[in-house]
Amino acid sequence: MIRLSERLQGIADGIPVGSRVADIGTDHGYIPIWLKQTGRSGYIVAGDINAGPLQKMREHMERYLEGDEEGIYPRRGSGLQVIEKGEVDTVVIAGMGGLLMIDILSEDLEKTASVKRFLLQPRNAQDKLRKWLLEQGFTIIDEKLVREGRFVWEIMVVETKGCFGTPEDNQRKIETYFQGGEVQYEIGQHLIRRKDPLLPDQIRWKREILEEIAEGACRSDSPQAKERAREIAEKLDSLERILDYVDH
Numbered sequence: 001m002i003r004l005s006e007r008l009q010g011i012a013d014g015i016p017v018g019s020r021v022a023d024i025g026t027d028h029g030y031i032p033i034w035l036k037q038t039g040r041s042g043y044i045v046a047g048d049i050n051a052g053p054l055q056k057m058r059e060h061m062e063r064y065l066e067g068d069e070e071g072i073y074p075r076r077g078s079g080l081q082v083i084e085k086g087e088v089d090t091v092v093i094a095g096m097g098g099l100l101m102i103d104i105l106s107e108d109l110e111k112t113a114s115v116k117r118f119l120l121q122p123r124n125a126q127d128k129l130r131k132w133l134l135e136q137g138f139t140i141i142d143e144k145l146v147r148e149g150r151f152v153w154e155i156m157v158v159e160t161k162g163c164f165g166t167p168e169d170n171q172r173k174i175e176t177y178f179q180g181g182e183v184q185y186e187i188g189q190h191l192i193r194r195k196d197p198l199l200p201d202q203i204r205w206k207r208e209i210l211e212e213i214a215e216g217a218c219r220s221d222s223p224q225a226k227e228r229a230r231e232i233a234e235k236l237d238s239l240e241r242i243l244d245y246v247d248h
């Protein structure tokens with residue numbers, strides 16, 4: 001039986017039993033193999049834009065599934081192009097940048113809305129992805145943090161409820177998500193409310209990255225750099241207040 005890393009297990013745990021799944025950017029194919037071995041899903045599309053990862057996945061399938069590959073469909077292509085509208089209930093997109101995820105999700109919004117649940121694990125630009133999701137009318141039903149190596153990664157459990165709402169519905173969803181809290185998209189509200197034990201580490205890590213960017217911005221006199229430095233200072237201030245709240 002394959003043993004998933006904490007990050008991949010954290011994602012796999014959010015996949016409802018019996019759902020039809022697509023793992024987009026599958027690379028090694030570990031999640032599809034785990035889904036098949038555990039019987040959690042009997043219909044798994046494993047998509048990747050590159051031939052190399054799909055080849056690697058096939059080798060892993062041979063090793064772990066010993067010929068029983070029924071129900072796993074490796075497909076080469078970009079994003080959700082490897083599935084038909086309504087073909088799967090759950091889509092995993094993990095280990096890619098948040099902006100690439102926005103591109104993938106926005107390419108065909110009707111197809112995106114036909115998926116009931118997304119498990120998203122962005123490597124960066126989490127704030128931009130979260131903002132985009134909420135503005136489109138997705139519901140972020142949960143967020144979790146998992147440790148892998150030196151890093152703490154964020155997993156978003158996102159549902160579409162079959163369609164995207166009107167601007168008024170979406171605004172209501174944003175207000176529900178923030179529940180009167182500070183509107184900043186950098187840190188998940190579910191994590192703050194739950195005082196997730198990994199959150200202080202995640203905030204400190206984000207703080208380090210922002211401080212490095214701010215240092216660079218301060219070296220330039222351009223108005224854009226000044227504006228960037230001001231934005232970062234605001235974010236740092238906000239992160240400090242969240243850290244103070246979750247640390248007590």
Ligand SMILES: C[S@@+](CC[C@H](N)C(=O)[O-])C[C@H]1O[C@@H](n2cnc3c(N)ncnc32)[C@H](O)[C@@H]1O
Nearest residue numbers: 024025026027048049050053077078079094095
């Ligand atoms: C860093 S790996 C992540 C692998 C795995 N999902 C994980 O989280 O461990 C990213 C994978 O996404 C694939 N990829 C990049 N852009 C893609 C796209 N537009 N559509 C599908 N796959 C893509 C890459 O070929 C690569 O295999």
